[in-house]
Amino acid sequence: MDFEDHVEELASDLGVDKEEVTQDLQNLVEYSVPIDEAKQSLRRKYGDGSSGGGTPSAKDIGDVTPDSSNVTVTARVLTAGERSIRYQGSDHVIVEGRLADETGVIDYTAWEDFGLSPGDTITAGNAGVREWDGEPELNLGESTSLAFEEEALEVPYEVGGDATLAELQTGDRAVTIEVEVLECERRTIDGRDGETDILSGVFGDESGRLPFTNWDPAPEIEEGASVRIENAYVREFRGVPEVNVSEFSTVTALDHDVDVGSDAPTMGVGEAVATGGVYDVELVGNLIAVRDGSGLIQRCPECRRVVQKGQCRTHGDVDGIDDLRVKAILDDGTGTVTAVLDDELTKQVYGGDLEDALEEARDAMDQEAVADTIREKIVGREYRVRGHLSVDEYGANLDASSFDESDDDPTERAAAFLEAVDGDAGAGAGVETEVDA
DSSP states (O other), X not given: OOHHHHHHHHHHHHTOOHHHHHHHHHHHHHTTOOHHHHHHHHHHHTTOGGGTOSSOEEOOXXXXXXXXXXXXXXXXXXXXEEEEXXXXXXXXXXXXXXXXXXXXXXXXXXXXXXXXXXXXXXXEXXXXXXXETTEEEEEEOTTOEEEEOSSOOOOSSOSSOBOOGGGOOTTOOSEEEEEEEEEEEEEEEEETTEEEEEEEEEEEXXXXXXXXXXXXXXXXXXXXXXXXEEEEEEEEETTEEEXXXXXXXXXXXXXXXXXXXXXXXXXXXXXXXXXXXXXXXEEEEEEEEEOTTOEEEEEOTTTOOBOBTTEETTTEEOOOEEEEEEEEEEEOSSOEEEEEEOHXXXXXXXXXXXXXXXXXXXXXXXXXXXXXXXXXXXXXXXXXEEEEEEEETTEEEEEEEEEEEOOOOHHHHHHHHHHHHHHHHHHHHHHHHHHHO
């Protein structure tokens, strides 16, 4: 069924003007809402009884679920930020942010200019509800009635989007950060309006580091500068959160330097993997194996992907370029991750450069000889690895920026572990004795 067929079906079922349905459905689809979910949302909006339509019910935010129909909420505006999306071939400005009452917080998207500002208390009637990334989100559109309340609603949440980099999560909107620009590069990409100049690099603050993209290059964003950025949003990039600075963001040079921590947060492997991705993290564990595809490898001269038997998945038959890499499995008892070492780190653990590796492979008449040498040197030892963790359907990968043998004393760690276990056992025994008494 193509788009027009979906429109015809909805217009017929709901008894609504086809042009209005076309506009609403296109609006949702352009905002990456799946077509079936978009149709269900419109059925709720126009009161199709089969989808639970009818008079919008007044709800506390904590009671709104993805299955809720249109609702009426009274809430405090925590954040409000403009962003541009492409809608029916032209740019459309929306306002995004978070609303809160005493029961919880919910994201919202305003498709009309209601004049929302952080701190406002509003009552939004007939607000649509849709599911976004497993959570409910309010849609405030032309069918929504919105009133500003004179008395401010007290909520247990901070008004405004101030956050540290470590607090940011994919999907956050209208956030405010103060950062130092650690890395910055100007690039030309093929954007939706043709070739576009952007800035990309890395921001840092005391809590950590995150990559960024500045879609409308701001002169204040340059390497070494400390800046305050208001109305940024966060998307996922290669499995980790990325700060996005748009034309609607406000960038201000600070008159003081932002302190940037030199250490990455140390996490257990299982804990880190559960986050879904961390840009800069340190993991400690035992290196239990070196995977196939390590040691001396060949890369495609066009895309730099690893080639197998002279074949690149994208460019077919190619003359591969020799390179070094290690893919090592790190395990700390809570989970496993594949640590990927680039050529420089591989040289360190191998103890030689590319020419040394080629010579060893020629002497052994076996390319795998290099990987075997690396296995002998690192498997079975404990390492402290820092890098960027991404998690996808293929597993967890840590692109290593440093790879050092751990200097932790395993005897001390074992003693601390046993002490903790004994302490828990003693506490349990004490509780049992008290109950028996």
